[in-house]
Amino acid sequence: MQKRRVERIDKSKRPGSLPYIWKKISKNPGAMAGLILLCLFIVMSFVSPYFMKSYSEVDMRDRFATPSWEHPFGCDEIGRDIMSRVFYGARYTLSIGVGAVFLAATVGIFLGAIAGYSGGIVDSVLMRLMDILQSIPGLVSSIAVVTALGPGLINCIIAIGISYMPQFARLIRANILGIRGSEFIEAATIINCSTGRIIFKHLIPNSISPIIVQISLMIAQAGLTASTLSFLGLGVKEPMPEWGSMIAGARNYIRDFPHMVIIPGIFIMLTVLSLNLLGDAIRDALDPKLKD
Amino acid sequence: MPDIIEIKNLKKYFNTRRGTVHAVDDVSFKIVAGSTMGLVGESGCGKSTLGRTLVHLYESTSGQILFQEKDVTRLNKNQTKALREEMQMIFQDPFSSLNPRMTVKATVQEPLLLSGKYKKEELDEATFHVMEQVGLEKRFQHSFPHELDGGRRQRVGIARALAVNPKFIVCDEPVSALDVSIQAQILNLLMDLQEKQDLTYLFVTHNLSVVRHISDYICVMYLGQLVETCPTKELFNNPMHPYSGALLSAVPSTNIHQKRARIILKGEISSPINPKPGCRFAKRCLYADDRCRGSKIELDEITPGHFVACCKAREIRENGTGAV
Amino acid sequence: MDNTEKATEVLAVRDLVVEYSSDGMPVHAVNGVSFDLAAGKTLGLVGETGAGKTTIAKTIMRILPDHAVRKVEGQVLFKGEDIRAISEVVMRKVRGKQISMIFQDPMTALNPVKTVSEQIAESIRLHQGGNKKQAHAKAVEVLEMVGISADRADEYPHQFSGGMKQRVVIAIAIACNPEVLIADEPTTALDVTIQAQVLELIDKIRRELNTALILITHDLGIVAEICDTVAVVYAGQIVETGSKEDIFDRPTHPYTRGLFAALPDMYKDVDRLSPIDGMPPDPTDLPKGCSFNPRCWYAADECKKDAISMTQVGTGHFCRCCRVDRIEV
Numbered sequence: 001m002q003k004r005r006v007e008r009i010d011k012s013k014r015p016g017s018l019p020y021i022w023k024k025i026s027k028n029p030g031a032m033a034g035l036i037l038l039c040l041f042i043v044m045s046f047v048s049p050y051f052m053k054s055y056s057e058v059d060m061r062d063r064f065a066t067p068s069w070e071h072p073f074g075c076d077e078i079g080r081d082i083m084s085r086v087f088y089g090a091r092y093t094l095s096i097g098v099g100a101v102f103l104a105a106t107v108g109i110f111l112g113a114i115a116g117y118s119g120g121i122v123d124s125v126l127m128r129l130m131d132i133l134q135s136i137p138g139l140v141s142s143i144a145v146v147t148a149l150g151p152g153l154i155n156c157i158i159a160i161g162i163s164y165m166p167q168f169a170r171l172i173r174a175n176i177l178g179i180r181g182s183e184f185i186e187a188a189t190i191i192n193c194s195t196g197r198i199i200f201k202h203l204i205p206n207s208i209s210p211i212i213v214q215i216s217l218m219i220a221q222a223g224l225t226a227s228t229l230s231f232l233g234l235g236v237k238e239p240m241p242e243w244g245s246m247i248a249g250a251r252n253y254i255r256d257f258p259h260m261v262i263i264p265g266i267f268i269m270l271t272v273l274s275l276n277l278l279g280d281a282i283r284d285a286l287d288p289k290l291k292d
Numbered sequence: 293m294p295d296i297i298e299i300k301n302l303k304k305y306f307n308t309r310r311g312t313v314h315a316v317d318d319v320s321f322k323i324v325a326g327s328t329m330g331l332v333g334e335s336g337c338g339k340s341t342l343g344r345t346l347v348h349l350y351e352s353t354s355g356q357i358l359f360q361e362k363d364v365t366r367l368n369k370n371q372t373k374a375l376r377e378e379m380q381m382i383f384q385d386p387f388s389s390l391n392p393r394m395t396v397k398a399t400v401q402e403p404l405l406l407s408g409k410y411k412k413e414e415l416d417e418a419t420f421h422v423m424e425q426v427g428l429e430k431r432f433q434h435s436f437p438h439e440l441d442g443g444r445r446q447r448v449g450i451a452r453a454l455a456v457n458p459k460f461i462v463c464d465e466p467v468s469a470l471d472v473s474i475q476a477q478i479l480n481l482l483m484d485l486q487e488k489q490d491l492t493y494l495f496v497t498h499n500l501s502v503v504r505h506i507s508d509y510i511c512v513m514y515l516g517q518l519v520e521t522c523p524t525k526e527l528f529n530n531p532m533h534p535y536s537g538a539l540l541s542a543v544p545s546t547n548i549h550q551k552r553a554r555i556i557l558k559g560e561i562s563s564p565i566n567p568k569p570g571c572r573f574a575k576r577c578l579y580a581d582d583r584c585r586g587s588k589i590e591l592d593e594i595t596p597g598h599f600v601a602c603c604k605a606r607e608i609r610e611n612g613t614g615a616v
Numbered sequence: 617m618d619n620t621e622k623a624t625e626v627l628a629v630r631d632l633v634v635e636y637s638s639d640g641m642p643v644h645a646v647n648g649v650s651f652d653l654a655a656g657k658t659l660g661l662v663g664e665t666g667a668g669k670t671t672i673a674k675t676i677m678r679i680l681p682d683h684a685v686r687k688v689e690g691q692v693l694f695k696g697e698d699i700r701a702i703s704e705v706v707m708r709k710v711r712g713k714q715i716s717m718i719f720q721d722p723m724t725a726l727n728p729v730k731t732v733s734e735q736i737a738e739s740i741r742l743h744q745g746g747n748k749k750q751a752h753a754k755a756v757e758v759l760e761m762v763g764i765s766a767d768r769a770d771e772y773p774h775q776f777s778g779g780m781k782q783r784v785v786i787a788i789a790i791a792c793n794p795e796v797l798i799a800d801e802p803t804t805a806l807d808v809t810i811q812a813q814v815l816e817l818i819d820k821i822r823r824e825l826n827t828a829l830i831l832i833t834h835d836l837g838i839v840a841e842i843c844d845t846v847a848v849v850y851a852g853q854i855v856e857t858g859s860k861e862d863i864f865d866r867p868t869h870p871y872t873r874g875l876f877a878a879l880p881d882m883y884k885d886v887d888r889l890s891p892i893d894g895m896p897p898d899p900t901d902l903p904k905g906c907s908f909n910p911r912c913w914y915a916a917d918e919c920k921k922d923a924i925s926m927t928q929v930g931t932g933h934f935c936r937c938c939r940v941d942r943i944e945v
Contacts, residue, residue: 206393505886546837
């Protein structure tokens with residue numbers, strides 16, 4: 001019998017699986033840089049309170065201090081150390097980004113899958129709801145929801161999540177429409193799969209690749225929106241060191257003490273850049289057409 | 293021998309924007325238990341639709357389906373569930389008929405799991421047992437479809453159908469997508485399984501050589517209607533419907549020394565949407581005349597066990613003209 | 617090969633080797649293929665999926681996907697000149713005009729937004745010049761040759777059935793009277809009654825235009841119908857070649873004989889088919905020695921060592937098997 005490489009299945013050769021994605025990402029220098037940076041931010045966000053000054057410790061003698069050895073990123077208008085603030089603040093941008101997209105994806109996939117598989121009136125109603133949501137610009141609808149619910153981390157997540165939901169719903173619905181008539185779905189019906197099982201075990205797993213790509217790209221966007229909301233005073237409020245609100249607070253001093261605006265701005269930029277690079281690499285890894 | 297399947301005047305129509313598609317139009321036949329009924333025809337003849345209607349993937353428009361002499365035409369959810377453990381289907385494309393994200397073991401185990409008849413500890417053993425029956429080695433249990441070749445994938449599909457011990461299986465072109473050398477393996481497997489487990493097959497195909505090898509009886513379909521049905525050898529030795537004759541003569545033969553008269557049909561197959569009354573083959577038939585375009589042509593038993601839906605079949609037979 | 621044959625030989629392929637790269641692994645698609653084709657004759661390239669037949673065709677036409685190809689060696693002599701060595705600019709004049717190809721799937725081979733006469737006229741204008749009107753008139757002529765009436769010349773592909781679409785594809789291929797026509801599984805996607813029509817058409821055209829035809833197929837029945845010579849392809853190599861009579865009456869290579877034994881016959885009753893054991897080889901990991909040895913019931917140690925060369929078993933009949941004289945034919 002001819003020797004077959006099935007003997008020891010090399011998981012990293014299996015497109016779409018985690019080892020495969022990792023292998024592809026590890027070859028992409030931009031994505032690796034982004035990944036390392038993100039990991040660094042996450043770690044620093046949790047670790048910094050233990051060896052740095054508290055982010056809310058006020059010291060009026062250090063007002064507007066420019067970057068120095070003692071305060072590597074300087075201080076803000078009431079003497080709080082900017083470095084500990086930006087490191088701590090990473091958790092807001094990242095958690096809102098991840099949380100909002102996770103919410104949007106979960107609810108969006110659920111609704112979109114039901115719409116795609118059921119067709120008919122259920123599909124129409126659900127999609128019109130999505131149309132309504134999508135017709136309002138994302139930022140505007142987020143602002144509206146946050147205004148209604150009040151500021152805060154969770155409300156931010158909900159607000160942004162709702163505005164991103166239609167995209168996921170549409171994406172999964174389109175994919176499901178494409179594979180709904182496949183023979184393996186007919187086969188699933190014939191072996192007595194319930195509708196729920198067909199949707200969750202057969203349809204969704206096979207439509208998930210573009211969703212994963214979308215998720216990774218939208219976390220960046222959600223993080224940016226979070227900063228924007230906070231900048232407008234609607235998101236995470238003082239004294240929480242959310243990067244957007246840090247920039248808002250430093251708005252008036254931009255001419256004399258630009259470091260107060262530039263530093264948080266750079267961090268926002270680096271985070272969004274890293275998430276984008278990572279998202280692009282994941283998309284390339286999951287795209288079968290780009291195989292060699 | 294009892295009949296395991298009987299269909300009477302089965303119709304399946306689809307409503308589309310352009311009109312009603314008469315996919316299956318008033319078809320009746322019986323399948324004897326333990327035998328293989330071959331269902332042949334070209335694309336658009338309705339054979340695949342018929343197969344899927346039998347297993348309740350589609351709901352029939354009218355007519356009757358009898359399984360082991362019980363009427364199973366209209367069933368509720370629970371009855372359908374029960375029926376699906378007796379009637380199963382093997383699909384054509386060994387790639388698209390398997391969930392690309394499920395391993396071989398998961399695919400074969402799913403019907404066992406859903407039947408509710410096995411305890412958790414028994415599932416694995418039952419799964420390996422079925423895999424063994426279809427010649428799938430245990431070492432493939434964690435493989436995904438794209439890691440296997442066409443022949444093995446098709447074995448997975450067969451295992452899945454066999455898992456619940458059905459009595460009747462609709463095989464929808466199970467070897468058409470396979471290479472010749474693998475095709476033979478799968479055909480042998482299907483025949484062995486039939487003998488060991490006393491299965492009955494409805495073998496849907498457009499490949500006449502394959503159907504000759506595997507089936508006991510044949511039904512020839514054209515544009516939704518049954519045009520000829522008889523025991524297999526009868527059809528090949530003595531095709532009586534002009535379409536059957538043309539179909540047989542169109543198949544290229546590997547016998548290079550025997551020049552056969554080719555019946556080349558003129559024109560194209562007409563549309564199954566709102567078809568005109570009368571014989572649907574008349575447009576392309578060499579023998580057609582006005583009688584053929586009148587009312588529906590019924591099946592006529594020309595010789596015992598050999599039914600033909602052609603109003604001129606007796607004449608053609610007497611005059612000696614025919615197909616091959 | 618005697619001199620009279622060489623004189624009418626319009627296409628000669630010598631030691632063709634093609635290697636792809638897929639996911640970092642080398643795919644040995646074609647491993648040393650040589651054959652000749654005389655004007656007006658039909659060569660059947662028979663083999664199963666993955667044997668490399670389409671790759672051979674694409675190499676002759678020089679339409680291989682450049683980014684995936686790692687290595688191409690060998691010669692393709694068209695009327696004595698190696699068309700692998702000419703520039704792409706010159707090749708463009710050959711492709712479509714002197715060597716033409718019919719692809720397998722008529723559904724995707726046609727441009728859905730152009731009428732059928734436009735698509736044929738495009739080829740004519742490109743290779744033969746002339747203005748739009750002349751090209752259109754010639755296109756209608758070609759359509760009639762393939763059995764499509766002039767009043768359908770300005771319709772779009774979606775208005776035709778599968779068989780008619782394939783006729784249009786054939787029309788595009790023959791519009792400039794090519795000397796070599798390569799048909800890659802031209803009837804696989806068609807119903808058997810339409811297949812008969814299309815094969816008959818291809819044969820008729822070959823006779824009228826005296827075109828040399830390479831017919832790629834996995835169906836031995838089709839080969840029996842219209843081919844003059846046959847080459848059986850397995851794992852990127854020709855394992856047996858000869859006239860139609862040689863291959864059908866005296867198949868020698870175990871793979872060829874296995875193929876015939878595995879075929880169900882419409883007019884014979886066989887209890888069990890004799891399939892070929894095992895699976896087709898993995899082109900990234902071909903067996904050592906003879907590629908067929910893991911599945912061959914005659915295989916011996918000598919089959920697993922070195923590359924096997926062709927042995928002559930009759931006039932014009934060659935077989936790539938080192939044990940051929942020991943097999944009872």
